[in-house]
Amino acid sequence: MPGSGRALRTLLLCAALTAGCGTPARSLPIDAGAVDLRCCTQGEEAVTIQYLGVGGWLFRMGEASLLTAPFFSNPGLFEVGVGRIATDTAMVDRFLPPVSDVEAILVGHAHYDHLMDVPYIARRKAPSARVYGSRTAVNLLQGDPELDPARLVSVEESAGDHASAGEWTYVSGGRIRFMALRSGHAPHFMGIHLYRGQQEEPAQELPDRAWEWLEGTPLAYLVDFLAEDGSVIYRVHYQDAASEAPAGFPPPLDDGIGVDLAILCPPGYEEVDGYPEAVLERLAPRQVFLGHWEDFFRPRTEALRSVPGTDLETFVARMEAVLPPGTDWSMPEPGWVVRISPD
Numbered sequence: 001m002p003g004s005g006r007a008l009r010t011l012l013l014c015a016a017l018t019a020g021c022g023t024p025a026r027s028l029p030i031d032a033g034a035v036d037l038r039c040c041t042q043g044e045e046a047v048t049i050q051y052l053g054v055g056g057w058l059f060r061m062g063e064a065s066l067l068t069a070p071f072f073s074n075p076g077l078f079e080v081g082v083g084r085i086a087t088d089t090a091m092v093d094r095f096l097p098p099v100s101d102v103e104a105i106l107v108g109h110a111h112y113d114h115l116m117d118v119p120y121i122a123r124r125k126a127p128s129a130r131v132y133g134s135r136t137a138v139n140l141l142q143g144d145p146e147l148d149p150a151r152l153v154s155v156e157e158s159a160g161d162h163a164s165a166g167e168w169t170y171v172s173g174g175r176i177r178f179m180a181l182r183s184g185h186a187p188h189f190m191g192i193h194l195y196r197g198q199q200e201e202p203a204q205e206l207p208d209r210a211w212e213w214l215e216g217t218p219l220a221y222l223v224d225f226l227a228e229d230g231s232v233i234y235r236v237h238y239q240d241a242a243s244e245a246p247a248g249f250p251p252p253l254d255d256g257i258g259v260d261l262a263i264l265c266p267p268g269y270e271e272v273d274g275y276p277e278a279v280l281e282r283l284a285p286r287q288v289f290l291g292h293w294e295d296f297f298r299p300r301t302e303a304l305r306s307v308p309g310t311d312l313e314t315f316v317a318r319m320e321a322v323l324p325p326g327t328d329w330s331m332p333e334p335g336w337v338v339r340i341s342p343d
């Protein structure tokens with residue numbers, strides 16, 4: 001029974017994670033509240049970014065908006081290890097800001113902490129959004145009979161990589177475009193990489209075990225916010241898993257436009273070589289935000305702690321050692337909002 005093997009490995013993960021408990025957030029340099037930043041955008045329009053927790057970020061520029069898959073349910077280690085897991089709709093209702101106008105939800109990979117809350121959000125909160133992700137993500141979400149399959153779009157086939165450009169997808173009346181990039185996913189601990197694999201066929205129902213949310217092909221995204229004339233106002237590189245170079249790198253685009261913001265994912269960085277140094281050297285971003293840093297095995301209503309088993313202080317030291325001069329970084333608390341306007 002493949003499931004029981006995975007359950008055993010998950011238990012091992014739980015034991016390891018519990019041994020390396022997270023750090024209380026008060027000892028970390030967390031950004032909170034609402035921040036105004038004069039930096040990086042071109043033209044007159046401001047871009048507002050809200051950190052929602054785990055892989056979730058909400059971007060707004062005027063009427064245009066884009067969401068990356070957020071996660072609010074935070075089942076405990078026991079449920080993840082051996083029990084059943086499901087979306088906590090009360091937590092989504094409480095912590096997800098209004099997204100009824102959002103047209104696109106980007107998914108980096110299909111593990112439960114990135115995809116499990118997406119069906120409820122797509123059905124009830126963002127009913128006009130399409131969900132973009134890997135073939136595995138699309139096949140898993142087809143297990144929800146209430147989700148119109150026409151709203152599920154695989155961008156795996158049109159993804160680019162470090163050497164060749166992928167296709168741009170335009171949303172929000174042409175004011176936002178994104179390109180998926182073939183990326184990677186670091187092992188979880190001690191070289192053990194959980195929940196790997198592809199969902200080759202449409203699922204008959206949504207998974208209710210953590211190990212059934214198969215990773216699929218991990219994707220990073222390049223996201224451009226565009227002016228009316230199509231010129232780039234702000235460029236973001238988004239990753240929701242640590243990866244080994246050159247996985248997740250953008251291709252040479254020859255458009256002379258740099259990356260304004262890199263969103264990095266610390267968990268697992270010790271399990272691969274050169275993360276985050278290599279991606280930061282490639283992107284040379286003007287700003288860096290760290291996501292997925294908080295303990296998502298605890299309810300959102302409890303005090304923040306860092307994700308167990310990840311040495312964030314060392315991650316930050318390694319990151320700071322390679323950041324270009326003048327590049328600022330933030331590790332925000334879920335709910336944090338930053339408004340970025342021209343300097």
Ligand SMILES: [Zn+2]
Binds near residue numbers: 109
């Ligand atoms: Zn994952």
